[in-house]
Amino acid sequence: MSESHSEHRPKRPGPDVDYRPTSRDYFYLMKFRVTKILLISSLYDAFTLEEEGLLMEQISSEYRDLALSSPPQVVRVSTGKEALEELRHGRYDLVITMSQVVDVDPCEFCAEACTLQPDVPVVLLAAGPEEIPVFSSFEDRKGIDKIFYWTGDSALFLAITKYIEDKANITADSRLGTVKAILVIEDSPMDYSTFLPVLYTEVMRQTQALIADGLNEQEKWFRKKSRPKILLAESFDEARVLYEQYKKSLLGIITDVTYPRHGKVEQDAGFQFIEEVVDEDLPILVQSHQNEHRQRAERLGVSFREKNAETVTQGMRSFLKQHLGFGDFVFRRPDGTEVARVSEISEFLDFMQHVPLESIRYHGHKNDFSRWLLARGETTLALELKPKKVSDFKHDGEMREYLVEAIRKSQREKRLGIITDFSQETFEFEEAFNRLGGGSLGGKGRGLAFLGQLLHHSNVGKDFEDCTVRLPSTLALGTDIFDAFMASNELYDYVAGNPPDPELSTRFSAANLPEDVRESLGVFLKHTHHPLAVRSSSLLEDSQSQPFAGVYATYMLPNNCEDEALRLDQLCQAVKLVFASTFSERARAYTQSVVPGAEEKMAVLIQKLVGGHYGTRFYPIYSGVGQSANFYPVSPLERDDGIVSAALGLGRIVVEGGKVLSFSPAHPGILPGLTTPEEIAEGTQNYFYALDLEKKIFDLRDGEETTLKVLQVSEAEGDGTLRYVASTFDPVDNRLRDGVDSRGPKIVTFAGIRKYDMLPFCELISELMAMGEKGMGRPVEIEFAGALAADGTPEFYVLQIRPLVTLRERQQVVIDRTDLENALILAGDALGNGILEGIEDIVMVSPGTFEPTRTIEIAAEVREFNRSLDKIPYILIGPGRWGTRDRFAGIPVQWHEISWARAVVETALEGFSLSPSQGTHFFHNITSLGILYLAVPHGSDENFIRWEEFERAEVVSAGKYVKHLRLPGPLAVKVDGHSGNAVVFRQ
8 A cells, every 4th residue: 555656746845835736736645545455245235335326426526526537447346266366366446345244254264365466455245234343353353454334325436435535645745834734533443433534534525615616627636636535533542643644634532431541441541632632723523422522522622523423424514514614604703703604715815805893803812814715725825824923914904905806816717516426308207217316316216226137137038928028117216305395394403402393294294305305306297197106215224234124104195186286285295204204203213223323314215106006006917025135934945045034915914914915926825824714814814005096185284094995805896917826715514715706705815826827926926935045145135016918918017126034143043951941932933043142121011910902001101111111121021923913913013112122922822823924024124124123933842932921020110011120130131032932031
């Protein structure tokens, strides 16, 4: 990484010489560039980082602005062995390895990589927060230059590249005095991975926004190259070295409070650094998760940001604008009174000639003029003003004259225009994936785009010629639209107060989308009158380690109103309410449990709804969820066979945990847990969702189901859809007859699809899941829907794909005899892998108080106990399916209502026996968080729960149905992910 250019670089004179940089000097800035990157990752990780287009778009834009020929070349390999071979034969500027290298330990790989190319920086990208502690100590890094945590934001990749370049160039570039730096002190990879992309993006955005109009391309290039660099230190001692070396170039400091000093973590290291080391008049921002540090920061006269309380973007943007000169210049009197506020150089010059002289003297003492001009690319002018002191002038009037004359030299510089990437004239929607606005597509959009690539390069179309396999036509609204919407309506401060959901919906509905976005959506609606689904696609949604499945909103629109303006209003309201769901109660609870303090942004997918018109309703013949890993295999099923949960109608019933049919496409004749006709009739779907086409006027604030109909299965008989999915129950012979021609109740068994291939399904879904698993490098979950085209051709649509976070099998769990002797719960159908110790609290719905008809009231009590146990982990125990929307199948809690549960136990009671949860958003989120999940059947000799032990426990508090218990001594939970066995026992 150490490239020497000293023989070509002009020598800077000594510190006493009045040196001003020339155009020739700027050519030597940023001499080291990352031009070739070696990336070790799975195919899906590569797509997320490299292929989505967002990363390349950002880097390409940066390179175009700098008049460079091309962005970095990224060479991807899948294994450590391949990577080492590349390093033996080719030169790389940067190596980035995901933590999930399949054939070698990441630390061992990094150490060996450094022996092959000692100067190449090696960055480890961890896929989940649980992987960070393994590598975070300095002693264990073994050749790793820096560890980052992949948040799903493609800007992180750009930040890593720029960080490596800044680190390599700062020494040489700072000698000219034209390049400034921001010192960041932070030892948490999760935290700096969250705000460094924001900081880099904001610095680049502000730098670009502040370049004056009318500059020639060469001057623009020079100024872009002199943007502030960012220095990152992870300890007090490292920060001290960087400060002493570059303090004359520092624009400001951003520091955490707690980090190591002399190898030992100091609780107030940040304040020690400010008090003991900093000897310049620099803007400083103190960041901490603990608001109690605010008072000390204020006493020191520095800024403070609570990491959990405000968004990263707003915090960084505020600091850059208010303290580093990127915002308005505010003329003040010595007592702090505001005199005037300007945003442009021309305004600055006008006011400079009229503001009180005492204001000019005040800002001259603080060097505010130089700092503000430097942020605007006025490097030469800023360097000319900086050494000037108030005492150099005979009087304040002379100082004013000098400043005005100096600024007039730069008055001819103008701002550059803005380029948009959306053309209304060329807009097409049919069978397309279109994009409106910049920024990220979000996790769901990214997954859908990746799936489109997989389908394009696969043989699925050739293998299933009699069936059309495709994605739904999609218009994606990038996260830049969300940013603009939030800012223009001043919503960031509003959501910081955590308003209740009804108020949130009302406020967002009343807000205005940017006018150009609304106009574009109007053009879009002119191209389709088909029913639409408006879906969330946040940054964190459907990522590798925290899928956020079902946390945000989805709205279905009939899109058939005769009033074109009202139809547009309905679509705009749906988009705004999806934005609002970013800050809903359940979203806030989930985010705080998974990635506290993370920056969340929302993209939106507008898709043609899959289905057919049946009178006044619209719905698909089938929809559902397929998982390539089966968490609860029943012999002869295997875990790798996969499992499908499918239903008649819209998939809402599936993802919300209603009673639907589950089967393995590898063994379609077996219905797990259902053997007799009575069990099948009782345990499968009895209602379905359809879009209500008669609902032409509605208010989506009434809920996501506002435009939907809930219908009994029998009501679909006249639509002709049951012939594919239903059987007939013959009560006389007590048997199920395939098809719907005979008399009797119709039961959704999918016999026509499972047994007779009336529509291509089992082989097709198996191939798609295998393709997705291979592409993502891990088990996947696919949402799908099927319908018939106008000519009767079967259509299979893949609605989305997400990684299915399964076992983190780093820890081998052994359940020994002692554990079994002290067991209170023993289960053979468990999900997860790991050990949970020291749990003292239990929230339980006992058999004696459980009433199947009172599950809504029970869920409300559980919610109150969860709220009272704020941040206290507990075990949740109760009958039926947790998280179902079918109130008669279990307790219909939502995720945020049990957010502090760390182990969940589903039990079956006599007369209330259900198969374990499968395929729900709720269940998916539980598993992705690593929460241990146990299912205990009724009447089993090998599995049990000792209710009597829990009934004898101390009752901390109790409701009518739910108790908060505490047993004498802590409990432990062990789950062996390989066998599915689990035990809860006294420690």
